[in-house]
Amino acid sequence: MKKIRIYLLSILLLAGVTGCTEWLDVNQNPNSLTKSTKDLVLTGAEKQFAERQHIGSTNNSNNLRGTCFPVFGAWIGYYAHSGGWSGWNNVKSYNMTSSDYNNGFNKPYLNELKSLDYVKKQGVIDGTPAYVAIAKIMESATYQRLVDTYGDVPYFEAIKGFEGNTQPVYDDAKTIYEDLVVQLDSAVLLLNAAEEASLTIASKNDIIAGGDLTIWKQYANTLKLRILLRQAEMADRQSYITSNMNFDEAGFLSESLTANPGYIANQDGKMNPLYGFGKDYKGNLTNENQQYGLNIFLLTLYKDNGDPRLEMCWEPGVSSKDYSHGLQLGVNGAVEDHWKEAAIRMGPGIYGASDDDVTVMSIVETDFLIAEALARGYNLSSAGVSGTAEEMFKKGIEDSFNYYAARAGVEDTAPLLDKYMGAEGTLKGPAAWDASNPVRSIMYQKYIAGVGLYHYETWADFRRTGYPDPLDPTAVDNSMISYYFNIVRAQVPVRMLYTQKELDINSENVKAAIDKTGVPYNSEFIMDAKIFWDVK
């Protein structure tokens, strides 16, 4: 009897041990996908890419707190901070630390660049060149933004995960720029090959161009033009630029390139993120809208020419009920005409409607890019451009009027345009066409048309061309320069600092990049280390 008991118990014990393989095999993830498709990943990448191209972030909490869009807007004289809140001292004093505003660096790598890399690889595996091509185009735009903001950045070794170096080296900014042009050219070839083989992309998943490969070629061309023109002030790059001024016959963008995943009006977390800069999902003005008022610099430019875009883009101050109080960056918020009720507030021309598209690349920017290229004497005939610089300059202004007017609900812009720059027009000063210095005129108009639309480009243009001239820094009313009481150097920063995380855990590589700038690490002047194309 006892023996039988022991025997039975031993059997039980053994059965428990040996029957375990199946029982233990429960580690299949029921919460997250472990597989996806290139179409779904493309859609996600396009949304993140498009939102970041427009406002520098992809933000579902519908506010731009912590993003660079308002920061650059403040630095180039669009906005200033109104009284009633404290903060933004790093913005006002031009004194960023490496912990400030890191997302402009971190998020593109973590999000769309990694997704685009996946789409590219899947595209190669599946033999669908269009996917490879549009991934390359979006990568090029993203890396141009990274170079414009930081100079040398990880490029050739980036986004490799376990397959490569998890501590990627920083590549030379100019080398990256040159490779971007190569990538864009190859993207166009791939798109042409895709068209020939009738291999397109799923229109539903391509929320930017709806599967229209011609639009992608136009965007590639326009992007290439932007990359080349960025170097236009560099005497030693002229032969490089000229030899690369060849474009696919698809030409440049003929209308704004926009994206809309299906933003839902007035639905928290589902709206156009720029809208959240002005209003919340209930239609109430956000704090941001009250914190960022119109800068006196842009106000003066509007007023000098009776620019109707002032009223399209901005709403009068609450207390003054007019457009009298332009703010100055860095001025103590306690000053009466800087108080939030005095500030001129953003209007719908800037923040739009909650289900509006975001703009990947505006026709306005395209017009001015073409105008600038023509004004500089570059040959754009391969892209089918026939007009003159002045015509494109005027088209840019017209497209700008139309952009803001559509958002502000102004129906007919013709009389406004006529009044602004027709035969009887009021347009004068640097914003008017000046045949002796057309680039300056173009840059002024491109600047005025950039508010709410392409702050990154305006900041880059300001750095590379010096326009708009920040006038006399001592003339309080006319300068975009900060008046912060404790300012160390009164000069718009020409770069953002490398992020603290890279300094912490990719330090050898990032410090090599800093050494190359010639400005010592830890120096407060590190923000004055220029990007390679910034020769002014």
Add this chain to the structure above:
Amino acid sequence: MKKIAFFLSILLFMGTLVANAQTRNITGTVTSTEDGQPIPGVSVSVKGTTLGTITSIDGVFEMKIPQDAKALVVSFVGMKTQNVELTSASDYKIALKPDLVGIDEVVVTAIGIERSAREVGYAMSSISDEQLNMAKSPTIAGGLMGKVAGLQITTVSTGVNTSQRVILRGNRSFTGNNQALLVLDGVPVSLSYLTSLNPNDVKEISILKGANASALYGSDAANGVIMVTTKQGSKESMQVQFSNTTTFDKVAYLPEFQTRFGTGSSSDKYGNPIFEAYENQQYGDEFDGKMRGIGRKDEYGRMQEVIYAAIPGEKERAFDTGMTIQNDLSFSAGDKKSTFFASIQDAVVKGLVPGDDLRRDAIRLNGSRKYKGFKATGNVNYTHTEDEISTANFLWPIYNTGQHIPLTSYSDWRTPSTPEKTNWADIDHYYNDYYNNPYTEKDKNRRKRRRDQLIGTLTLSQDITSWLNGMVRSSLSLNNSTYKTTHEEWNFSYWAEHESGRSTPSGGDKKASVSDGSSYDFRWTNDFILTANNEFEDFKLTTILGATTRSGYVHYINVSASALEVPGLYNISNRLGELGGSQAYYEGRTMGVFGDVTLGYKNFLFLHASGRNDWDSRLDPSQWSFFYPGVDVSFVFTEAIPALADNSVLSYGKLRGGIAKVGSINILPYSLENTFVVTGGFPYGDLTAHSISGSLKNRYLEPEFTLSKEIGMDLNFFESRINLEMAYYTMSTTNQTLPAEIPYSSGYSSMFVNAGEMKNSGVEVELGLVPVSTKDFRWDVNINYANWNSLVVSLTDKFDELNISRPGRNNFVYAIKGQPYPVNKASDFDRDPQGRVIVDAKTGLPTKSTDLVITGQTTPKHILGLQTYLRYKGFTAGISAEYRGGFVLRSGPGRDMMFPGISAISASAGRERFVFPNSVINVGTADNPEYVENTNITTNDGNVDFWTQTYRGVSRPFVTNAAFWKIRELSLYYDVPERFLTSGTGGFVKGIKAGFVGRNLFMFLPDSNMYGDPEANKGNDNDVGYAPPASIPPSKSYGFNVTITF
């Protein structure tokens, strides 16, 4: 008192009386040498036989003994066993000596095996129910604080739902779980039961400090084990006990406030503060005691006027006096073959934040039954908890309320204003433009939760032979909770939104919203254990072989609607727009086989060895299996060395030592494969999108291994008047699972690797003293001390620093090579080589340094616990105190109070320009600095900009020495003497005990800590060291307890 307690817990068997012709009758009385009182329940048996009896309630026994019987063995728990030579006399007076600390006490070791303390080769402490419940802490965790050397219990949340972090011997894993394992009646359960179990059900708590129990409990025991044994019914007795504890809580230990300046947020051009009537910030001008308007004019032109002076104590008065009422009823009974224990508890807690409350009801049934060699034991515990709290931070808007504002007058904000009378508390008229009325916030944002917890265990055991026992145990633990979070709508009047001129702080009108969630947590443990006991001559061998399976299943689901159409109905069907929500499942399974052998020689030398192999489903099948062994030795030298036996000084001495290795897995299920996530914002209608998650997964992760070594010594002097236990240990944890941060430019934010090593060592001392022990008076002192030394030996070959702050918490807590673990890093002002702050020669302002500085470790380096009990006749007084030191805390309130300008330090320079204390200026160049003391360059601002920007911009000033002394518990009880009860109730009432209890009544902090209670911590994770701007401040509590026994 003591006698009754003993009588209630009689554990001894009553032998069988055998009728024998050759017998005679004897009688006797057993008393205590301590007080001369008779002792009931003492076992009296005839040496060498099974004959025996126990004494009656008067200490009297009567028995038939064989004529040839030589001696009696008289034994009683807590007393020294005595041999009494039999003479021809028939009546015996026997006096037992107390065995004060219990040299040969029986301790409950792993898997519920009872052992003599002398056999145990590893560090172990026991806490009796009396010590635990000295001040009637409503939670077990609270009652354990400061009472065990090496045990660190940290409060991580205050309010009606407290929770604690429980660490034994410090941290082992950089990022994994470091908390001790809780074992309830032999079965591992969630540590959260330390706050939800009824402390009155506890019979004893044993604490295994090291990893030596891991063979029997598996990996989770690597961090030590807290074993809670609940009460079983007493044999041969029946008892009913009722107890009530009522305590009151008062807000305590708030940081220091400034009381000089009113509301304002700016200075004029001369630097003078400007008063602003509707400001949250308190950088206005100095109080002048005159009437001033606050807020804005209402639609009828009226304005609220107050005296412009600080109202003392107003902030504290905003909180209620909390109250806890616990009623307990228990019943226990037993006979030779069965035991039965039942209890029911009802606890009602009213929180400090008005409207917060909790009610907990718990039922326990424990029973056992024997039949020949078969025994069945069943334990069931069911707890139902309902609570309602405010989800709004109540304290933060209070900090944003000026000191002259009559805060407590705003509690009734629902009464609408009329043209005749303005209610200044309502949402339209509240004075503050930027922060809502704290009472409105608290009332509009609520969470109700219901939680059901069930633990059931069935144990069946069978004696297979006289030396072999087989046991099967199955235990389940079920934890189910549902909650509903509601946010009431905000409807401002047209006047408030458009004409008042005020900003509407919550962004204007807002629809109501609701979030419903539930969580389901199921654990099932099965053990099969064979135990063999063999004795040959001087050797005693205990062998345990076992197999165990454990499975856990967790499911969370949450649905929410961000806008509800009809006010008042908090149901997602009432929503506008899309439904929000999320869900997650986790399932993990583990199995293990183990062996455990103890070889004893002559009752003074014991060798114990164990080994276990685990298979864990969370790993890749190729890594499932891992093995870990352990060995320890115990040597009772006072018994082994004849010269030491029976000496009058050293009564008992034991040396022990052990070494053990444990493997543990510190990852969640499904952590091996990269995942795709739905891209933020999606889906939009029928379009969805995916992104690749930010952490790079590693398929072939391996377990972490901890190797621990310890030696210890137990000494007992003068018959337990001095009892000393010491231990020294070292631990090294290698092959850790690290979510190594990698640069974003790699495409990921982190990747999992096996790397790194952490070393720990420490000393633990427990000293028990009985300075006085007479018939009426006894004084006990227990002192325990532990220190911890930790060292981060290495992380990965790529980096030497790991930020272990949980994502989103930004605690700045790090593991840094060459440093203790964990340490805080903080931003600081630029300093000269002597550590003086460098200020700008023009502005007088310090500048923020580029790099973060290490400010110190965030867990205590030393803990000293002290308990003392004084007993005089029926009175018992107890004090429990604790000191912790050698660590820092980053104070969230300290920093956050700078912004509203309510902290005392923000007014320390009178809000005027001042010379930054202990500062220098650089009179050299940037490359060749030369620092001279700054005596006259004042800051260019001394008001809002300086304090909210320059000063608040760095975190070093808010990192404070976290040392403290706390009087944790105070109690004073009176035990009504039995003779009064006998005469008063005829013996129906067997005992009445009543007393006062107090908890956290006193706290002593170093002068440098201006930020209040350093125990107000945050988070259950390894990144301790940050006190959040808590919504509920700490409290002190006091009250009374009455226990009646029938």
